[in-house]
Amino acid sequence: MISALWYSARVRAWAAQIALLAGLGLFLWMIVGNTVENLTARGIRTGFDYLWRPARFPISESIIRYDASDSFLWAYVAGLANTLWLSLLSIVFATILGLFVCLARLSHHPVLSYMTGVYVTVLRNVPLIVQLLFWYAIATSVFPAPRAALNPLPGLFLSIRGVYAPALIVEPGGWFFLIASAALFIVALAVGLWSARRARSFGAPILLAALAFWAATNVVLYVALGRPLKLEMPELNGLNFSGGTNLSPEFAAIIIGLTIYTSAFIGEIIRGGIEAIDKGQWEGARALGLSERVVMFKVILPQALRIIVPPMTSQYLSTVKNTTLAVAVGYPELGLVVNTVINQTGQAIESILIMLCVFLSISLSVSLFMNWYNARVALVVR
Amino acid sequence: MSEQTATYGFMEPQSPPKTARKPFFKLLFGDLLSATLSAVTVLLLLALIPAFNWAVLDAHWTVRSPSDCQSGGACWAFIGAKARLIxxxxxxxxxxxxxxxxxxxxxxxxxxxxxxxxxxxxxxxxxxxxxxxxxxxxxxxxxxxxxxxxxxxGGLPVTLMLAVLSLGLAFPLAVLLALGRRGRLPIPRAVSIFTIELVRGLPLVGLLFVAAILLPLLLPPGWTIDKLGRTLAALTIFAAAYLAEVIRGGLQGLDEGQIEAAEALGIPYWKMIWHIVLPQAIQNVIPPLTNTAIVMVKNTSLVLIVGVFDMLSAARSATTDPAWPAPSTEAYLFVASIYFVICFGIAIYSRYLERGVAARTHG
Structure with a gap:
């Protein structure tokens, strides 16, 4: 009887599992015990009530309004806003640049494609943090003084005090214009897509007509409201610039570094997706007499997207996580704010928990979206 | 109709058409597109001229005193003077x-x-x-x-040891996590999924904060692990979660019949894992494994954030010497080139391994 139990695979499996569970429980219990003991020994109070106390430390730049009299909670929110702002900008720029990288790599031009290959290889094999520090060193030591600022594009100035770009000035009526324009765009896109789906062969012209209608209404509205948006160019006044928007050297270094680093990965992901499509698909579509544009947009891209989207999402996700490296150059994103709060209050457990929860919820929501998308585009096998 | 089929049937298999090698000039300027691309390339190369001037033509290779580096170009003499520190x-x-x-x-x-x-x-x-x-x-x-x-x-030994030790310690952990996640037992599976997803959802900086700041609070009073050990623990757990997902991919690609056959032969579980499952599973995922190795070598540089003195931190502290005028760019380029040699070396090795696998499976 006993030996039957001893040699039964099921009993053994359950015994092992219960032992594992008990071990983990004991481990957690010990950790909690240790922590409580350590905290009382060091006189650290735990709890989240510090969140409502004034933070009393400055954040050097923030895209939402923050000053030192705001609460710790608001300091975290400001840090998170900076993190999301950095992520959004670098993802958009890196995707555009990555597309060019991919096109240059796939072009049959020998020199251009080789150069892009070198670009991708070098960027992918050097740690991001080294690249960020490198760009920061460039932005703070190689860029010239404002008077001799580099001017690569009209209205864009690179100087040792940071990057100056044109600012969008919203005058009275400007917000109304922006909201109305966005609403009209959604309506035009929805109507355009809906009718394009109804009339298949005329799909593209209908969509274009809807967008042209949107553009025309925009012009009319813009003039009717008395030109409520203006671009303000930065101008050199004496020793510094006035007007325009000023990006700090830290911000500029991170945006440049993250964009360039990520573009190398994105370029390779897109190239991988397009090259993975069987040559027969190109040949078959051409043999049917489809135009090159239709081959690309109706045959190749829909299949390539199915391959591209999953690695692309995880690349976007790691870009969000990579923004935490901004700590190294001192840009106040969430990680740096958390670090400052720990130094100021000693509330290490709470601060780190908040940081972990924020990133976990971002990661989990993106992977939920991914699963939904994958289920949607997955090949339906009949 | 039948006649047509017959014609197809009699078609001789043709050798692929010879691809004519275009003359070089025609390749670069033959049509509008390639001419435009050539123009773009030339513009890009022209933009690199100032960088080349800075790095080579105007550079200072040897100087008598640091202040000789004031003007223009790169100050490579700084690297010579600080190589020991970096x-x-x-x-x-x-x-x-x-x-x-x-x-x-x-x-x-x-x-x-x-x-x-x-x-x-x-x-x-x-x-x-x-x-x-x-x-x-x-x-x-x-x-x-x-x-x-x-x-x-400090310096290069720390970087290399962190990379080798974190990968080496993470590997067995990753195998256990992957087996747990693929296995039939609910509790190990839940534990594995929880660990893997938790670690993969976090930025490494967050884990390093946990290791540097939180870990001393979690250990029994009197126990101390020094900072290097704690960061190594964070890197190990991070590597284990990513390696586990790679190995899981290999396990998924394994033919179910291999395991069934082993079970039918009465081979004990761990022997089956060691001799049958792992060798095949790992062979299938060599490219992503080496990729993870590259990622981990690059990730060791993040320990700078919690104040461990690896090669990158050493380079950063070398640049703070006030005697030298603003040498940061050169120092980071030097460090970047060392990382590049290591990571690119791994990438080349990965290609060599893949060729070996391909030769064994197809040849």
Whole structure:
């Protein structure tokens, strides 16, 4: 009887599992015990009530309004806003640049494609943090003084005090214009897509007509409201610039570094997706007499997207996580704010928990979206 | 209709048409598109001229005093003057031969392990001995070697040891996590999924904060692990989660029949894993495994954020010497080139391994 139990695979499996569970429980219990003991020994109070106390430390730049009299909670929110702002900008720029990288790599031009290959290889094999520090060193030591600022594009100035770009000035009526324009765009896109789906062969012209209608209404509205948006160019006044928007050297270094680093990965992901499509698909579509544009947009891209989207999402996700490296150059994103709060209050457990929860919820929501998308585009096998 | 089919049937298999090699000029300027691309390329190359001037033509290779570096170009003399600090950190100069020996030992062991023919249990044991020897060499305190505390360790040996140790320690952990996630038992599966998804959802900086700030609070009072050990723990857990997902991919690609056959033969579970499952599963995922290795080598540089003195931190502290005018760019380029050599080396090795696998499976 006993030996039957001893040699039964099921009993053994359950015994092992219960032992594992008990071990983990004991481990957690010990950790909690240790922590409580350590905290009382060091006189650290735990709890989240510090969140409502004034933070009393400055954040050097923030895209939402923050000053030192705001609460710790608001300091975290400001840090998170900076993190999301950095992520959004670098993802958009890196995707555009990555597309060019991919096109240059796939072009049959020998020199251009080789150069892009070198670009991708070098960027992918050097740690991001080294690249960020490198760009920061460039932005703070190689860029010239404002008077001799580099001017690569009209209205864009690179100087040792940071990057100056044109600012969008919203005058009275400007917000109304922006909201109305966005609403009209959604309506035009929805109507355009809906009718394009109804009339298949005329799909593209209908969509274009809807967008042209949107553009025309925009012009009319813009003039009717008395030109409520203006671009303000930065101008050199004496020793510094006035007007325009000023990006700090830290911000500029991170945006440049993250964009360039990520573009190398994105370029390779897109190239991988397009090259993975069987040559027969190109040949078959051409043999049917489809135009090159239709081959690309109706045959190749829909299949390539199915391959591209999953690695692309995880690349976007790691870009969000990579923004935490901004700590190294001192840009106040969430990680740096958390670090400052720990130094100021000693509330290490709470601060780190908040940081972990924020990133976990971002990661989990993106992977939920991914699963939904994958289920949607997955090949339906009949 | 039938006639047509017949014609197809009689078609001889043709050799692929010869692709004519275009003359070089025509390739570059033959049509509008390639001419435009050539113009773009020329513009890009022109934009690189100032960088080339800075790095080569105007550069200072040797200087009598740091202030000679004031003007224009790159100051490579700075690298010469600071190479010792960047490569070895604050390690006592009189004991530097030990750090050099550690680097040589790691590089030598890696070179020895390159050939897949030598992968066996004995090599694993040799690695164990080598790692022990490295720790003794760096730390000292035995056999007449003066002790060097880990706070004095720094530079390239720290970077290499963090990379090798975190990957080496993470691998068995990753195998367990992957097996747990793929297995039929609910509790190990839940534990594995929870661990993997938790770690993968976090930025490494967050984990390093946990290791540097939180870990001392979680350990029993009186226990102390020094900072290097704690960051190594964070890197190990991070690597384990990513490696586990790669290995899981390999396990998924394994033919179900292999396991069924082993079970039918009555081979015990762990023997089956060691001799049948793992060798095949890992062979299937060599490219992503080496990719993870590259990622981990790059990730060791993040320990700078929690104040561990690796090669990057050493370079950063070298640039703060006020005697030299603004040499940061050169220092980071130097460090970047060392990382590049290591990571690109792994990438090339990965291609070599893939060719080997392809030859064995198709040839």
């Amino acid at each position: 490569l070895f950190g604050l390690y006592p100069p009189s004991e530097q031969w030990r750090a050099v020996l550690v680097i040589l030992l790691i590089v030598g062991m890696i070179l020895v392990s390159l050939s897949p023919k030598l992968w066996n249990a004995r090599l694993l044991a040799v690695w164990g001995v080598a790692v022990g020897a490295m720790l003794i060499l760096m730390g000292g305190g035995v056999a007449g070697l003066p002790p060097v505390p880990t706070s004095k360790w």
